Amino acid sequence: HVQLVESGGGSVQAGGSLKLSCTTRGHTTGGACMGWFRQAPGKEREGVARISPGVIFYSDSVKGRFTISSDVAVGTMYLQMNSLKPEDTAVYTCTNVFRGCATVSGPADFPYWGQGTQVTVS
DSSP, X not given: OOEEEEEOOEEEOTTOOEEEEXXXXXXXXXXXXXXXXXXXXXXXXXXXXXXXXXXEXXXXXXXXXXXXXXXXXXXXXXXXXXXXXXXXXXXXXXXXXXXXXGGOOSGGGOOEXXXXXXXXXX
């Protein structure tokens, strides 16, 4: 049974920083594609970033401000979010698929999802 457990959301003022974590339980993450999606009220879900060995993707809206990383030894992925803007306000959800990101094209490719964590920037 694969479970993704998130932490690190919260409220911050514009220009501030937050760091999200997502731990995969029930399966090793070596070689997996792990990513973050976000969804704001009234908006479509957006792929923010994803990572697998040798592959990192960022959406244009967060490039240069957010950094995704992972620690396979502890099965945890991180999203360091700097220079936050009000438009970054959303529910952030981590996701995982046990193959590389080069084979992934969108949210339908991810079978495992976290519970979501709220990020509010004012």
